[in-house]
Amino acid sequence: MSATDGGGAAAPQKQFLGHPRGLVILFFTEMWERFSFYGMRALLVLYLTQHFLFGSAEAQGIYAAYAALVYLMPVLGGAIADRFLGSRKAVTLGALLLVAGHGMMAFEGSGGRETIQYQGQSYEIQVQGRDTDRQLFALVGDQRVPIQVTPEGIRVSNLPTTVESDASVAAATSPATDPATGTVVDGAFTGDGARAGLPALIAPGAYEIEKTVDLAGQSVLFFALALIVVGVGFLKPNISTVVGSLYEQGDPRRDSGFTIFYVGINLGSFLASAVCAWLGIKYGWKYGFGLAGIGMLAGLITFWVGQSWLGNRADPPATAQLGKTTLGIPREAWIYILGILAVIPMWLIVQQHDAVEASLLYLVPTIFAGLLLYSIVFIKGDGRWRMLAAIILTMFSVLFWTLFEQAGSSLTLFADQSTSMPNGFNAAMTQTFNPGTIIVFGPILAALWLWLGKKGLEPNVPVKFGLGLVSVGAGFLLLVWAANTQANDLYKVPLIWLFLAYFLHSIGELMVSPVGLSMITKLSVPKMVGMMMGAWFMASALAHIIAGIVAKSTATETVGGVVTNPELALSTYSGVFQTIGIWGVAIGGLLLVLSPGIKWMMRGVK
DSSP, rough: OOTTTTTSSOOOOOEEEEEEEEHHHHHHHHHHHHHHHHHHHHHHHHHHHHOOOHHHHHHHHHHHHHHHHHHHHHHHHHIIIIIIIIHHHHHHHHHHHHHHHHHHTTOOOOEEEEEETTTTTEEEEEOOOOSOOOEEEETTEEEEEEEEETTEEEEOSOOOOEOOOOOOOOOOOOBBTTTTOOBOOOOOHHHHHHTTTTSSSEOSSSSEEEOOOOHHHHHHHHHHHHHHHHHHHHHHHHHHHHHHHHHOTTOTTTTHHHHHHHHHHHHEEEEEEEEHHHHHHHHHHHHHHHHHHHHHHHHHHHHHHTHHHTTTTOOOOOOOOOTOEEEEEEEHHHHHHHHTTHHHHHHHTTTTTTHHHHHHHHHHHHHHHHHHHHHHOOHHHHHHHHHHHHHHHHHHHHHHHHHHGGGGTHHHHHHHHEEOOOOTTTTGGGGGGHHHHHHHHHHHHHHHHHHHHHHTTOOOHHHHHHHHHHHHHHHHHHHHHHHHHHHOSSSEEEEEHHHHHHHHHHHHHHHHHHHHHHHHHHHOOGGGGHHHHHHHHHHHHHHHHHOOOOHHTTTEETTTTSSOOOHHHHHHHHHHHHHHHHHOOOOOOHHHHHHHHHHHHTOOOO
């Protein structure tokens, strides 16, 4: 969208530190929007497993479907803005929906509930805490008896507390044993646990764990996610368009302006992953989600207060005819009404994560096959080769994002279940590693490319993509080595190894993300730029779905959100991470081998 979408000439712009001052407004708007989005993302999978008691596999499937839809909706939201609303009004509508969605996430409901069914009696399982050291209890009368669910059965402590007590409880003591054989005696009773009517060890097969679902709370959760999906659809593609509209074509400041904007994205992500994650784990989910909602509200207010700094840029196109009426209602009002009503079918869709997964696994590859066939048959000359290069690189990007986007699912649960956390730090806060690395090393890598470019040594786009894949794969292989050699007696690895894995992933992101969209716009023939941008977002959606399938394969049994077999959990993570790590390094290496051919197909485009 040009800088004169309103149909008239763009007004002269005042400057701030050498850039249009509207960039300041967009920087802080996007910073707060990303604050809300990543603040919620840091907590989401943990919230699903601990509060609603979804199994790890189902929670990761829900997250994958939600994330995929977040990348699909901008295709539609961007088209509506281009043809009718303009970026400014689309961003406002998206921000309002996001405020509502994040605000609704603060409604927790009662959450799921699990009970132990043993010898005709029912004992409610309660959980104290949300951090990695959380403790399970069985509610027996007015006492909370500490328990530990293990492969050998349920171990029951003889140190009960009253229901009203919030004091920390010691870990479960060893069960009673036969003095002659040293084996556990099923049904042996000890101390206060005996008076409460539970044995020291309830053997497997002697009990069942039943789950009660909070249907009302889940309905609110999915409606909140639907609001966020539709809101991101209107906001995500269009705020970047507003940034572009600040600069005339050929303005040499454009790239540095987007770099500054990118810093805002990562600054918001870093702050949210630190503050919202700490607040949500320490004091309660609603506080973390609530703060994320406040962040989005701050972004909306910033955008509206700064309207005068944006001039008439990113206004509706002259052909929009927003005042044209249908059934007595203006076209603009219809767009708002239908945009809001779209939340209802999205609410139904986001609950069917298996259906979303199945449909996208067929839909997106079919679209890519169609683009490939169209490019071969109907596009001639250099344009054909450039289109083929763009499609090939986009297909390689699917694998990169499949590995990288384990961050919000399997790597978060790995942090919770298989990583030793220092005091004051929690699993959700590991999400700070990626944006923190981007903020620190992004400028360094950009300066390196500039220095190499002056010497004619800067890697081309296919080489950067290949290096990115190798880097993200190496991050997982590093975790495999740590799991096999550095784990403690509780089957947890030191946090430093997870940080180093994120560091390698983030360096890989810097190889791929900044050049991805730019590559699409440069290589696509003019009449297909919009379609190829949509294909790029669809590739990201497909990557999230495949990432969800990978993440679900890491799942092991949990009770109350606590893994029951830490040794098996670590072994399972290690096995899956080894497989995807090898694939990442191998396919990255293949792309490096193919890079001269792909560079030739790009026909001089850098």
